[in-house]
Amino acid sequence: MAGFCLLIGVFLVTFDYGHTGNDIRDTGSTKQQILKLSKMMAKLESVVEEIQNDNRKLKGVISELSNRLENEIRLRGQLEERVRRCEICLNEDDGNDVIMHQTSLNTTTTRKRFSGIRTPNGTIAFSAYMTHNLSNLGNLRILVFDAIFINEGNGYNHYVGVFTAPRTGLYVFTWTIRTYDGYYNTQLLVDGLMDGSIYTASNFITDSSSATAVVRVVAGQSVYIRTGPANNGGAIYSGNAGFSSFSGWTID
Ligand SMILES: *[C@@H]1O[C@H](CO)[C@@H](O)[C@H](O)[C@H]1NC(C)=O
Ligand SMILES: *[C@@H]1O[C@H](CO)[C@@H](O)[C@H](O)[C@H]1NC(C)=O
Ligand SMILES: *[C@@H]1O[C@H](CO)[C@@H](O)[C@H](O)[C@H]1NC(C)=O
Numbered sequence: 001m002a003g004f005c006l007l008i009g010v011f012l013v014t015f016d017y018g019h020t021g022n023d024i025r026d027t028g029s030t031k032q033q034i035l036k037l038s039k040m041m042a043k044l045e046s047v048v049e050e051i052q053n054d055n056r057k058l059k060g061v062i063s064e065l066s067n068r069l070e071n072e073i074r075l076r077g078q079l080e081e082r083v084r085r086c087e088i089c090l091n092e093d094d095g096n097d098v099i100m101h102q103t104s105l106n107t108t109t110t111r112k113r114f115s116g117i118r119t120p121n122g123t124i125a126f127s128a129y130m131t132h133n134l135s136n137l138g139n140l141r142i143l144v145f146d147a148i149f150i151n152e153g154n155g156y157n158h159y160v161g162v163f164t165a166p167r168t169g170l171y172v173f174t175w176t177i178r179t180y181d182g183y184y185n186t187q188l189l190v191d192g193l194m195d196g197s198i199y200t201a202s203n204f205i206t207d208s209s210s211a212t213a214v215v216r217v218v219a220g221q222s223v224y225i226r227t228g229p230a231n232n233g234g235a236i237y238s239g240n241a242g243f244s245s246f247s248g249w250t251i252d
Contacts, residue, residue, distance in 0.1 A: 124153035124166055125249035129242035135182075135235040143177075143186065143225045143236075145246045156248075162224045163248055165217040170252040173215065175225050178208040178243040182234020184227060188213050191221040197228065206237055214251075223248065 128145035137143075144161035151158075153166045165171070177186050179200045188196035188211070196213035217223060225246050238244035 122167065123250055124155055124169070124171075125247075126151045126153070126156035126163060127245065127247035128156055128158055129245035130236070130238035131240060133180075133235055133237050133239070136233055137184075137227055137236065139227055139229055139232050141227045143227070143244075143246070145225075145244070147240075147242075149242070149245075149247075161246075162222050164222050165219050167250075168219045169217065169250040171215055171217045171223075171248050171250055172212065173223060173246075173248040174210060174212045175246040176208055176210040176244060178206060178237045180206040180235045180237050182236060184232050184234070184236060185230075186211075186225050187228055188215075188223070189226055190215050190217060190223050202234075208243065 127149040128151075129147055129149065130143070130145050131147045134143075142161050144158070146158050146161075148156065148158050155166045156163045173188055173190075173196070175186065175188065175198075177184060177198070177200045179202050181202060181204050183199075183201040185197065185199045187194050195215045196211050198209045198211040200207060200209040215223075236244055
């Protein structure tokens with residue numbers, strides 16, 4: 001449009017100069033000029049039309065681009081939200097992740113156990129062990145296996161030593177107790193009822209016993225190992241090798 005105005009301006013100045021600068025003119029020459037001018041006008045009109053067409057096309061392109069940009073901004077927002085959620089997931093500490101120190105023959109490695117992840121097929125499994133020795137624990141005391149090997153389904157609480165079934169199912173439980181100059185009856189309690197029992201005794205030596213129980217457990221019921229009601233004494237041995245442990249998993 002600016003170009004067009006400029007053209008008109010130049011044209012007017014030319015015309016004015018031609019008019020005042022040549023007072024005596026014959027009509028033939030004026031006619032010629034008018035003819036020339038009307039040709040120019042026609043040309044200008046077609047140029048304007050062309051510009052208007054281009055303008056329309058450009059407006060279309062701009063509106064399409066701004067639509068696309070809006071789309072991109074929306075997608076970016078969605079992606080950012082997803083990344084944010086993933087980051088929260090990664091940073092989340094469910095209180096059940098345990099730093100483990102594991103000793104092989106020559107080396108000690110430290111790794112973080114991730115727990116609380118439920119397997120896609122609904123398998124529940126935990127395995128935990130005691131990191132320390134206990135002595136003269138007494139009767140009817142819950143054994144806390146405070147370090148986790150695995151805790152799929154996040155059912156086992158290593159602070160209190162209690163497994164709470166995330167779902168109803170048929171479960172296998174097994175526990176191993178190592179004593180030193182000790183005598184311990186340990187029992188598996190499921191929802192307050194005894195579902196297994198062993199006795200481990202050793203005079204001035206160390207010895208281990210294991211027991212296994214298969215139990216149908218209803219979601220929400222608690223399962224733990226405790227000392228029996230009478231005559232328990234001496235030491236229970238464990239440590240990072242996991243000599244005393246407690247495990248459970250679903251079989252249906
Ligand atoms: C332990 O170290 C010895 C000697 O350095 C080496 O021969 C052996 O292969 C190592 N064992 C392991 C399990 O790394
Ligand atoms: C359940 O899923 C886990 C992990 O995907 C797999 O390791 C395990 O073998 C599966 N268990 C069964 C019974 O399919
Ligand atoms: C448990 O006691 C035994 C014997 O005193 C000892 O060798 C072992 O280091 C102790 N374990 C822990 C984890 O303190």
